[in-house]
Amino acid sequence: MFQVPYESRLKECGSKHLALYLALREGITSGLLEPGARLPSTRQLAELYRLSRGSVSLAYEMLAAEGYVRTGIGQGTFVSGRHGLSAIRPATGERQAEAEETAEACAQKPILSAWGERVAGEADKLFGGAAADSNFKGISFVPRGMGEKGFPFMEWKSVVSAQWRRLGSIADNHWATEGSYRLRRVLAERLGRERGIRCAAEDIVITGGSMQAIAIIAQLLLEEGRAAVMENPGYPGIRFAVQATGASLHPAEVDEEGILPRDWDAQLLFVTPTRQFPTGAVLRLERRLELLEWAARRGSWIVEDDYDSDFRWGGRPIEPLKSLDGEGRVVYVGSFSRTMRSEVRIGYAVLPQALRNSFIQAKRLYDPHPEGIAEQNALADWIAEGGYDRHLRRMRRIFHKLQERLKRGLDGSLAELFEIVPSDAGLSLFAYWRGDEASYRLLRERSRERGVAWQDGGKYRISDSENRPSALFGFAHLDEKEIESGIDRIRLAARELGLIPHEDQGGSNHA
Template sequence: MDEFPRELWNRGMYEQVRRMTESPHEEAYNAEGHYALREAIAQHLRRMRGIDAPPERIVIVNGSMQAIALLTQVLVNEDDPVVLERPGYPGTSRAVLAAGGVPVHAAVDGQGLVPQPWNARLLFVTPSRQYPTGAVLGLERRQHLLRWAEEQGAVIVEDDYDSEFRHRGRPIEPLKVLDQEEGRVVYIGTFSKTMLQELRIGYVVLPEALQDAFVAAKRLYEPHPSGLLEQRSLAAFMASGGYERHLRRMRRVYASKFLLLQALLQEQLSTLFEWVESDSGLHLFGWWRGDFNSYASYAAACREVGVSWSDAAFYDLPQERAGAIFGFAHLTEEEIRSGVALLRHVYEIVTK
């Protein structure tokens, strides 16, 4: 938040308040969202992610979770099997269960989701950076998933939750880019990582065949679209170039933190954790090398000295392994150094 362009954003918000009071009913029934924002997203995706989608195929949602929930309600019938990554985002599993579907857990390894001949017609996947491990799905596996979807008549939902922050190497093309002809992939993006988390603006790039059903479902819950002020402000921010300038600045900030934390963890804690190789994102993931009892004891000892992390068990981790998710976006570089030093100190005490 220290790096967020508050003054510029606030000026934009005030300007949009003035404009909305002059035409209060404009777009009052547009479930797809503010058209100028959909145009700005289409241009951004074309430049930055290689996705060539017209604004008409983009729908604005209140965060990616709303997109996931609406898609499951549109696509899932009672007792339908739905393939989910394990470990994976727990919100997806909740949405599938709420729609009456049956989660089919798919294994994840160091190269992401492991393809199988699933008897299902819907798959949720995070190919650019598997959530939460950070593994990247290779080209061969991506092509395998697309062939599977074509054979099954299935839909693949691609959740691209933090691809904006790549710290080294070339950007990874989304699965959506490979889906040129069949229209099997739904692409979900969000501004929660790049802007204010409270903004609650995400978007969905839909195949033509799903457009009307998805918009009808969104209109059912929101006859009048919410957050139009924020949508209009974000559209103006993007059109002015302010969003890309903000992204460039945050990439530099996060890359410095990422590379520092990665180097320190590999140097000082590789005897405890097997780190998943990563070049992007706002967290690092490690598999615990010991058993559950030693993991629980170590985590408790670290909490006592003021250092904590997200336990991978929250993400439906298979019972045979323990894992940890180390976020760094909220920390200064000095706090990162101090935190890793404490983690190392606790390890040395525990092993004496």
């Protein structure tokens, strides 16, 4: 295996051949690549770092021009000997000028726009810990959708393959940025039947997941000097989208019945009324009507993120804000990434007429032609033929059992530690910690040592107005034995810390 610090150099300067040149030069001058060592061929190095052979050849030429390597026709490329390295003279001509300019460019950070600075800064704060969570090898309750086990890959593959064959026979493959008309028509029918939302295919735009729709709306309606409201706690991606625009962000507190309406001075409200994220609270009808009255009075807009509501275990169906919207102030956003797989980046926005054309033009900037048109048409057929509903019915049965198993565990041996927020839907359970913050942090650390982790609820808070620790437990990617084992490990960690009495024998969840 041949290894030089190529990735870190690429991150610094963004140019592939320059990054390789700098990485190889560092390897030579540091002694990592010893004098006389033979370097990989251009083909081998290109394959190793996924570069073009031209990029590798250019890097080798720059090193040779400065005396760091020597080449022989038909022999290969070698690190110069000790005598040659000590006698290196600065290269002359165009190669020297390019090396100096590019080395200086790599050493300097780019001057970003105000938008770029906000995006970079917020991304580090919101997503900086994602790598550590993804590398955890134990039982993780950190939510990540349904995982690998539940999705009917072969059935979906067959439907998509049929669409690719059909696309290949079409002479003109031009598609509108709004997305597959067939899928939009099927969605309009489905939303009317299952959500009570009356809309036409023309009111719907297919997006790359719900986050793209949220970001486009934020960019259309927000800027410095304007304001948006979002739930606290709430989805970090919404905070990211708002703060990237430079707008002010007002946190709106949430209780067991959802967001608490206020007379906000804001242009935009983001809300998850059907199942509040992350708590799972359902917004009662009176509050939904208050939000609509606020939007009409203020001339403001509401983005309704219909998060996780396809997986409902009980209770009556909830009327979306969009179905109650008589003034055309609500953008309804949905996604198939939760009910299928996170890799299936198909979301959609149902837009009021006043915003529709502006949204389409904004999306056209990013996607002049829609991505994944075969997958969009395949999904339309899968829904129309009943395959998607069969999949949902099966997963609802499975996930309900998993949710009940997790709830029994948290309400049983861990009831002294966590207070679950009741929820009739979704793929996660939210719970408040009953003790102080210090004991909560100790339990999280000891539990990780025992091979179990969960999502800290503090990740979803915008402000620290309520400093009560909380946790989010996802379950759809696990099986019953993993859930039982995870609960037992948390219980044992709590006993070790003295948070649960050792004499308690009722904690096993293998009921």
